[in-house]
Amino acid sequence: MKRNRTSFRIVSLGGLIGIVAANIIGWTGPAIAQLISLPGAPLSFVQGPTLADTLRNGAQATSDQARQTAQAAGEMGRRARSPGYQTQNFAVDFQNLQIQFQNLRAVFSQVAAFVPQLQSPRAANAAAELDAGLNIIAEAFTPVQQQWQAGTLDRRNVVMMCEVLNEAVIEWQKELKKNSRRLGVIR
Amino acid sequence: MNSKLLHFEKIVGAVALMVVAGCTTVQTDSAIARPGEGVREFQRHVTDYRAALADCVRATEKLVAAPEKSEASAYAQVQTTAHRLEVVSVKARARADALEARGQEYFHEWAEEACAATDETSRREARARFEGLQAQFVIVQQDSRRVREDSRKFFDHLRHWRAALGSTPQAVEVAKARTEFAPAVTAGREALTAVDQLLRTLESAEQAVMKAAKP
Numbered sequence: 001m002k003r004n005r006t007s008f009r010i011v012s013l014g015g016l017i018g019i020v021a022a023n024i025i026g027w028t029g030p031a032i033a034q035l036i037s038l039p040g041a042p043l044s045f046v047q048g049p050t051l052a053d054t055l056r057n058g059a060q061a062t063s064d065q066a067r068q069t070a071q072a073a074g075e076m077g078r079r080a081r082s083p084g085y086q087t088q089n090f091a092v093d094f095q096n097l098q099i100q101f102q103n104l105r106a107v108f109s110q111v112a113a114f115v116p117q118l119q120s121p122r123a124a125n126a127a128a129e130l131d132a133g134l135n136i137i138a139e140a141f142t143p144v145q146q147q148w149q150a151g152t153l154d155r156r157n158v159v160m161m162c163e164v165l166n167e168a169v170i171e172w173q174k175e176l177k178k179n180s181r182r183l184g185v186i187r
Numbered sequence: 188m189n190s191k192l193l194h195f196e197k198i199v200g201a202v203a204l205m206v207v208a209g210c211t212t213v214q215t216d217s218a219i220a221r222p223g224e225g226v227r228e229f230q231r232h233v234t235d236y237r238a239a240l241a242d243c244v245r246a247t248e249k250l251v252a253a254p255e256k257s258e259a260s261a262y263a264q265v266q267t268t269a270h271r272l273e274v275v276s277v278k279a280r281a282r283a284d285a286l287e288a289r290g291q292e293y294f295h296e297w298a299e300e301a302c303a304a305t306d307e308t309s310r311r312e313a314r315a316r317f318e319g320l321q322a323q324f325v326i327v328q329q330d331s332r333r334v335r336e337d338s339r340k341f342f343d344h345l346r347h348w349r350a351a352l353g354s355t356p357q358a359v360e361v362a363k364a365r366t367e368f369a370p371a372v373t374a375g376r377e378a379l380t381a382v383d384q385l386l387r388t389l390e391s392a393e394q395a396v397m398k399a400a401k402p
Binding site for chain 1: 270273276277282284289342355
């Protein structure tokens with residue numbers, strides 16, 4: 001009996017988030033990895049009375065964060081088009097965009113941590129596809145990050161990165177909505 | 188204390204039963220897609236990806252063949268097509284990654300779709316037929332992995348140029364990087380070949396899934 005209670009503590013949400021976060025850290029570059037939320041971080045959305053409610057709240061929070069990330073990329077792109085855009089402006093914008101994107105990963109990871117409870121291959125596949133999508137979108141940061149580190153930052157490249165991120169995150173958000181049924185958000 | 192604990196265990200047991208019951212509903216309700224839908228969706232993503240990839244490879248081929256005076260505009264065209272490729276490729280590459288990450292587990296969804304018949308006997312028969320498709324799924328996995336790996340090589344070239352040359356380099360810089368363009372074309376063509384193979388595999392997988400779904 002004591003062992004059962006202990007098992008319940010071990011299979012806590014914090015632990016699940018920890019596993020997901022550890023995986024993400026393994027997949028992403030070091031700069032992005034630093035921004036990952038730590039295991040045991042509080043949920044970014046309200047846990048509902050049922051699993052479907054929780055997933056629905058989580059999907060909504062993820063969708064909202066995706067919108068904010070796309071918006072941040074779009075605004076940064078607009079600013080970067082201006083000839084007066086300086087490296088200091090870039091540093092602030094780039095960090096903000098990375099934080100927005102990382103928040104998106106973090107909130108989606110929290111949603112994905114609930115998916116195994118559905119015991120549905122459809123839901124698990126949908127979560128894996130969306131997760132992989134975020135990993136691929138994160139690659140868009142790389143060329144600009146490399147240029148920045150090499151001191152050869154190119155304003156037009158920054159604009160291009162922002163456009164790719166803006167469009168890709170909007171597409172990802174559409175996929176999230178399209179996958180609501182597979183994720184068990186809509187029955 | 189013990190009775191309280193027993194009460195707690197009963198509640199936990201009841202919750203667990205509710206979850207299990209809920210899962211049964213999820214797996215058999217109308218939310219299940221039509222047979223073969225998963226394969227068809229993957230096919231659509233890969234087809235879109237192929238179109239964007241072909242455009243980008245063509246632009247890279249033109250860059251290799253471009254005379255010195257039009258190198259800069261040819262390079263700009265590569266960047267434009269690469270931009271579109273980055274966005275369009277996300278869905279197909281994400282699905283290929285997920286397929287690889289989840290292994291055989293991924294195909295349970297396709298089996299669910301194929302076995303979503305109305306009566307239990309038909310479902311059981313469909314499941315048995317579906318078991319025979321394992322070899323086909325292994326080929327889908329292998330081809331997806333090849334697409335992922337070959338695409339990455341082409342993307343690496345494009346990203347390297349973007350980082351090293353920027354978006355609008357001087358003609359002299361483009362000329363200096365000229366030796367790097369031909370290997371990129373090779374990588375792009377290999378990626379296209381891999382995508383074409385995957386599309387053929389998906390087409391036969393879709394036919395096999397449909398056949399398994401219908402007696």
